[in-house]
Amino acid sequence: MIFSVSGNHFSKSPFTIIIASMVLTSIGLISLLSISVHQSSDILRSSFFKQLVFLGPSLIGLLIMIFIPKYLIHKYIFTIYFIVLGVLFLPYFGRTIAGTYRWIDLGPVGFQPSEFAKLIIVFSLAKYLSDHNLEMKNFSSFFFPIIMVIIPAVIILKQPDLGTALVLLTPLLPMLYWAGARSYHIFLSLAPLLSVLTAFHALSFSIWGVLMIVIIFLERPKLIFGLVIYFSNLFLGLLAPALWNSLKDYQQNRILALINPELDPLGAAYQIIQSQTAIGSGGAFGKGWGAGTQTHLKFLPVQESDFILSVIGEELGFVFILVIILIFTWMILKMVKLGYSSKDRFSGLVLIGIASLFMAHVFVNIAMTVGMIPVKGLPLPFISSGGSFLMSCFMMVGIVMNVGVDSTE
Amino acid sequence: MLKAENLISKQRYYIIVGVVIFLMLILLSRFFYLQIVRYEKYKHKAEINRIRAVTVNAPRGLILDRNGNILVDNYPTYILTAIPGEMEQKEKIFNSISQYTGIDSSIIAENFKKYYRAKFVPTRLMKDLTFHQISILEENILDLPGVNYKQFPERYYPSKINGSQLLGYLREVNKPVQEKLGNPNVYELGDLIGWSGLEKFYESQLKGTRGVKYLEVDALGREMEEVKGYNNRRSEPGADIKLMIDADLQLLMEEKMKDYRGIAVLSNPKTGEILAYVSKPDYPPNIFTGKMLKDDWNEVRNDPHRPLMDRVITGLYPPGSTFKIITALALLEETLLDPSKEVECNGSYQFGDRTFHCWNETGHGSVNLQAGITQSCNIYFYQMVQKLSLSQWVDNCFDFGFGQKTGIDLPYEKMGLIPTEKYMNRKYGKWGWSRGNLLNLALGQGDILVTPIQMVQFINQIATHGNAGRLHFVKEDNEEKGIRPQYSDNTWNKIEKYLLSTVSDNQGTGRSADPKIKGLIIGGKTGTAENPHGDPHAWFIGFGKKDNQILTTVILVENGGHGGEIAAPIARSAYSRYFLPIKQSQIVLKTP
Helix, strand or coil: CHHHHHCCCHHHCCHHHHHHHHHHHHHHHHHHHHHHHHHCCCHHHCHHHHHHHHHHHHHHHHHHHHHCCHHHHHHHHHHHHHHHHHHHHHHHHCCCECCECCCEEECCEEECHHHHHHHHHHHHHHHHHHHCCCCCCCHHHHHHHHHHHHHHHHHHHCCCCHHHHHHHHCCHHHHHHHCCCCHHHHHHHHHHHHHHHHCCCHHHHHHHHHHHHHHHHHHCCCHHHHHHHHHHHHHHHHHHHHHHHCCCHHHHHHHHHHHCCCCCCCCCCHHHHHHHHHHHHHCCCCCCCCCCHHHHCCCCCCCCCCCHHHHHHHHCHHHHHHHHHHHHHHHHHHHHHHHHHCCEHHHHHHHHHHHHHHHHHHHHHHHHHCCCCCCCCCCCCCCCCCHHHHHHHHHHHHHHHHHCCCCCC | CCCCECCCCHHHHHHHHHHHHHHHHHHHHHHHHHHHHCHHHHHHHHHHHCEEEEEECCCCCCEECCCCCEEEEEEEEEEEEECHHHCCCHHHHHHHHHHHHCCCHHHHHHHHHHHCCCCCCCEEEEEEECHHHHHHHHHCHHHCCCEEEEEEEEEECCCCCCCHHHHCCEEECCHHHHHHHCCCCCCCCCCEEECCHHHHHCHHHHHCECEEEEEEECCCCCEEEECCCCCCECCECCCCEEECCCHHHHHHHHHHCCCCCEEEEEEECCCCEEEEEEEECCCCHHHHCCCCCHHHHHHHHHCCCCCCCCHHHHCCECCHHHHHHHHHHHHHHCCCCCCCCCEEECCEEEECCEEEECCCCCCCEEECHHHHHHCCCHHHHHHHHHHCCHHHHHHHHHHCCCCCCCCCCCCCCCCCECCCHHHHHHHHCCCCCCHHHHHHHHCCCCCCEECHHHHHHHHHHHHCCCCCCCCECECCCCCCCCCCCCCCHHHHHHHHHHHHHHHHCCCCCCHHHCCCCCCCEEEEEEEEEEECCEEEEEEEEEEEEECCEEEEEEEEECCCCCHHHHHHHHHHHHHHHHHCCCCCCCCCCCCC
């Protein structure tokens, strides 16, 4: 049996995850077909066809990830980490696509190394946190993991790809938490972020200030530490406007549009308003496949990738959205559960890392589609068109299959 | 290695599960809100969203002459527009357009800036594209996302006449104009609006009603199909207007006047119809249409002779000796003089401490009223006008409509100036003026200014004994009567006799106005109006009568010298053409 040759517990792998991801991919293809049939004269050049073609390499990636021995990953992951770091720099020497450096030009297909950086980060963090018998009660144990994540995140941020950079950061805290970090330390890591975010709203900033005092007081650190933590956070919050000015115009606009989409209906908020209109007008059961007016009159920008859910919401309605969100929820919870029940810490950390990556993508993409957070240019796993991303999603599923052991079967 | 134990606590596991479920519920509730709670709102919004109201420009009404010759026509041009938000690389697209059409891309960029309103509102890039240019663009339209074109009717002038100031010109509605007009829905940016002449006066008739098509459009600006059930409205072309102008006479007058600055107006006094209306210098009307070159326009605008100015209704001139008619009428009507009483003219006249001169320096000898008019003797009128008060004289001027607008169907008409006592007191102080001023006014000099159109109205009243029709180009249904100066038949008949002799008498100043046609009698008065701008202006106002037909002429040549020498011959050619019509029309249409 090939399964035994690989040395995996393949028979105990969670097959349901594959089934769920295939269902999601199919829903994506159905929507892409709707867009392609009604808008493209040449089906061979349509996003549907491209996605279909990329399904091949994606499934190969899936298989590789299923059968690659776990110990090999564990052994060589730091080497791979540094190689990938180098690769991340490569696109700066290539030509720009759509004003960004995130692609490596491989002839007819572009390739995004940052997609795979996500996987590498999860593995590296898992190895570091499981190998070192860290005293997670110490805040100093956060140091290397943060460095490990920040370096590639900054490179990607510079590409510039704010969305992917943020996604890259998301596994860090759940994995630290998983590894036993104290909630208070998680709070300290999140505090600067919250300080910056609330700084733009006087009331929120005041509430946050009070909240910090309460939490710090409950922890009862040394007075000097408490004061340093408290005031450095306040200072950071007050510094935020300066940071804000260092953002690019379009990033600022996206954030501003979130605060008040009606401000400039033809400018930054255009996408959000169009997306909401498309979704809202779909109603419970949608306008029917191929019948979405917002979609096919192309009022919706980047509908094949970032805003694919608007197309689904408009054409197939709330019922399908419900199904999609339920499947994602089930998948992510399944991964968390697999992590909980895995025997070794490395596997558990990898699973929780991947679950957070999926969660980040799903949440950010959907929240932006419905206008809850700024547009980040983040695709929806399995459903959005995009070769590298589809492949990396299936590879993550492969890893889940690889390290996860379904105890219920 | 892989030996580290998985140490996750049950509590932490549940917290993570809780966070995941919590976040997913937030998303789900948002969808529920958008798709179920607010469904109706967004459904409505989506309806509007996919539809774009596309305006269809209405062609303006044509302008025809009295015989149906087209003076002002339309021809279709194309304008190129782009939706700014849909052009990804503006510069590149502008360059491609430039390549396909041969139009400098900097002009396109300039237009884009000028017409830009909002990111998703079509912005004009170019106008007056030919069909050929459009077909090349159409072939390559896929390389030009956001670019679109539509038909746009422009004016063109197929006849040989200019009629520039009369017909007037159109201009584009720009932002300041749009604000001035008040209602932004009637005119869009880039629409044409009548800005002078008949185009302005009859704007509401000529304009037509813009149509609206509701089209499904995609974000590339590609217009799909018309949406049914919406209030699609066809564009209604503007109404044609038919002028009383006779293009044949108009052309003749333009040719006769071509070397001068001045005006020539022919009219039918009984009806008030204007048959020819020339203000020189003028300009070829086509310079205002699409093919207009910036240089041409600047040349016209900066010309010191002001070709844009309509001298007939806005030119203010001293009427000169033609006003001796008013003085004579007033004296006759008040029976203040004996027409046969003679006055001795030796070339000058002493009044107080001032010496007044006759134009004939050697003097006219013994002059009665008839000779005074026929030979235009100044001395006679210097003496006789003293029998009148200023207010008596002024009243007579007002009776003929001087100092007021004639109400002709053109915009911007001026009123001229008749110096009343009040005016004189204000200008010179109560004691600052004397009857000496009246001596000047009697000869149409001094503080008096008239527009040529007022002179047309004046001669029309003389020719019809006070029954002239209101002056007009376009006949109206409820033809209101013009002013009605009241004089006795005796007065009218005498004045007519004197004016006829001015042309028929051997010594008459207007004798060169007579084309000598059997049965045609010509009457008229010359004027040589002194003015501060150089040589005197040459006037001739007159009428020709044959059978039941009357034609009046008002000719003015600025700085032309003696009215009898330069203005009267021009009137002669008008009489001869009008009363000896050529069978074939002289109008040869230009090729468009």
